[in-house]
Amino acid sequence: MTSLRSTRDSSGDWQSRSFWLEDRSYKPARRLAGDEMADVVIVGAGFTGLWSAILLKDADPDIDVVVVEQKVAGYGATGRNGGFAMTMVGRSIHDLLRKVGPESAKATHMAMRKALREIESFCAGEGIDASITHPGLLTVSNGPEQDVRIHQDLLAAERLELDDFHEVPRARCRELIHSDRLRMGHFEDDALLVDPAALVRGLRDAAISRGVRIYEMTPVDGVEDIDGRRVEARTPFGAVHADRAVLATNAYASSAPALSRFIFTIYAYIILTEPLTDEQWSRIGWEQRMGVEDKRIMPHFHRPTPDGRILWGGRDAPIAPEGPNPRRDRNPRIFSRLEETLRWSFPQLADVKISRGWAGPVCATVNCFASIGFLGKSQRICYALGYSGHGVGPSYLAAEVLRDLLLGSNSELLELPMTTKRPIPLPPGPLRPLALAATQRVQNVLQRADDEGTDRGALVRLAMRALQ
Numbered sequence: 001m002t003s004l005r006s007t008r009d010s011s012g013d014w015q016s017r018s019f020w021l022e023d024r025s026y027k028p029a030r031r032l033a034g035d036e037m038a039d040v041v042i043v044g045a046g047f048t049g050l051w052s053a054i055l056l057k058d059a060d061p062d063i064d065v066v067v068v069e070q071k072v073a074g075y076g077a078t079g080r081n082g083g084f085a086m087t088m089v090g091r092s093i094h095d096l097l098r099k100v101g102p103e104s105a106k107a108t109h110m111a112m113r114k115a116l117r118e119i120e121s122f123c124a125g126e127g128i129d130a131s132i133t134h135p136g137l138l139t140v141s142n143g144p145e146q147d148v149r150i151h152q153d154l155l156a157a158e159r160l161e162l163d164d165f166h167e168v169p170r171a172r173c174r175e176l177i178h179s180d181r182l183r184m185g186h187f188e189d190d191a192l193l194v195d196p197a198a199l200v201r202g203l204r205d206a207a208i209s210r211g212v213r214i215y216e217m218t219p220v221d222g223v224e225d226i227d228g229r230r231v232e233a234r235t236p237f238g239a240v241h242a243d244r245a246v247l248a249t250n251a252y253a254s255s256a257p258a259l260s261r262f263i264f265t266i267y268a269y270i271i272l273t274e275p276l277t278d279e280q281w282s283r284i285g286w287e288q289r290m291g292v293e294d295k296r297i298m299p300h301f302h303r304p305t306p307d308g309r310i311l312w313g314g315r316d317a318p319i320a321p322e323g324p325n326p327r328r329d330r331n332p333r334i335f336s337r338l339e340e341t342l343r344w345s346f347p348q349l350a351d352v353k354i355s356r357g358w359a360g361p362v363c364a365t366v367n368c369f370a371s372i373g374f375l376g377k378s379q380r381i382c383y384a385l386g387y388s389g390h391g392v393g394p395s396y397l398a399a400e401v402l403r404d405l406l407l408g409s410n411s412e413l414l415e416l417p418m419t420t421k422r423p424i425p426l427p428p429g430p431l432r433p434l435a436l437a438a439t440q441r442v443q444n445v446l447q448r449a450d451d452e453g454t455d456r457g458a459l460v461r462l463a464m465r466a467l468q
């Protein structure tokens with residue numbers, strides 16, 4: 001049996017987990033009550049689980065799909081993220097090219113561009129109001145070592161003959177965003193900003209309207225492959241007996257031994273300002289209201305929210321060897337470091353107050369690549385996880401791949417590296433905590449190198465070679 005541990009959060013309070021989830025009028029769907037049959041049971045109602053349910057139904061309306069969620073749709077990373085839907089798979093376009101070669105890198109990038117267009121048109125077609133904008137992504141450099149990384153991306157884009165990456169010289173960068181820290185950057189046309197909780201709730205409704213049965217507040221304790229002929233997803237309130245199962249549990253899958261071999265949990269943190277006045281916005285420009293990332297090894301990301309705040313996240317990403325743990329959802333030390341960098345970038349916003357901070361579990365893999373596949377030879381249980389902090393857009397592509405795997409379609413998406421590239425395993429047993437502790441130490445060194453603006457030092461050089 002693939003045993004799953006549900007969240008240690010017994011509070012029933014999902015609303016405080018992020019700014020996006022705050023809406024107290026949300027009514028969870030009912031719990032599972034007793035046993036049910038289905039063709040496909042999906043565990044987890046984040047982007048991966050709900051896109052999978054919708055795409056399966058759209059491909060075959062007769063397929064009977066049940067989604068089981070331990071808390072509410074979007075309770076995991078989906079309801080807590082920055083809302084950047086990007087083409088990025090891996091750490092950057094340069095990283096993607098380096099890891100999978102030109103042909104697969106281009107195919108992945110083009111599939112991601114298409115996925116973003118489909119997210120946009122699906123929401124328009126369904127009338128989902130997720131405050132979706134298409135302002136592009138500005139990636140900026142704050143130091144000479146970051147200039148190098150910007151140029152590496154631009155070279156990779158040129159080599160792949162991509163027409164959606166553009167160099168942004170210093171003057172233009174500072175015209176777009178009034179910060180003296182900006183040295184240069186690149187701009188990518190195809191990137192969306194979304195309200196992730198509104199999107200996931202819209203997906204939940206779209207799934208229900210297609211006949212998908214969704215049970216919330218229903219933790220799945222385990223999924224068993226019964227003699228390779230069917231599966232059983234067991235919960236305290238009953239079981240779902242199905243032909244196939246999808247594990248869309250992301251970081252929470254770290255309790256499943258077959259998956260924890262190659263994933264680990266890190267925490268990502270975000271702070272949010274109060275809404276800025278028009279006058280305060282005019283001090284920093286940012287008229288296109290695009291998403292922005294810097295090119296630190298452990299990057300910052302920032303964006304305007306639909307109600308005129310600045311969302312500022314990234315930097316510290318501590319490893320949680322124990323897996324998702326709600327005690328890590330708040331960390332005043334990390335929040336105040338984020339505030340420091342916000343003030344450093346925009347000293348002209350000294351009068352703008354921070355209103356709150358939150359965090360969520362990110363499912364990471366050693367090479368920052370998502371992984372999609374089957375567990376076991378009977379091919380009855382499949383999974384998609386490990387987006388390594390970049391799953392808002394890629395979860396749509398992953399759901400397309402899951403659909404094609406489950407329906408046995410002979411699709412070219414099955415040739416993408418997300419499916420074909422074998423994940424790098426972590427050392428087993430007692431060596432795992434040691435490997436994670438060593439990874440955390442390397443991360444700390446990289447963090448310091450970021451702060452000091454240097455790629456120097458033997459360990460930094462070694463880690464950078466592994467990453468770049």
Ligand SMILES: Cc1cc2nc3c(=O)[nH]c(=O)nc-3n(C[C@H](O)[C@H](O)[C@H](O)COP(=O)(O)OP(=O)(O)OC[C@H]3O[C@@H](n4cnc5c(N)ncnc54)[C@H](O)[C@@H]3O)c2cc1C
Nearest residue numbers: 044046047048070076077078081082220250360390391392
């Ligand atoms: C703070 C933060 C900022 C981020 N910012 C961005 C960003 O701007 N752009 C980007 O692309 N990515 C970002 N990410 C990553 C992105 O949010 C994720 O990659 C994406 O949401 C993954 O979706 P998912 O559906 O696979 O997983 P999740 O959203 O984690 O969903 C898993 C679901 O499974 C449920 N579940 C788990 N175990 C069980 C069980 N036993 N029984 C029943 N249900 C279960 C959980 O409750 C959860 O709802 C960020 C992540 C965080 C935490």
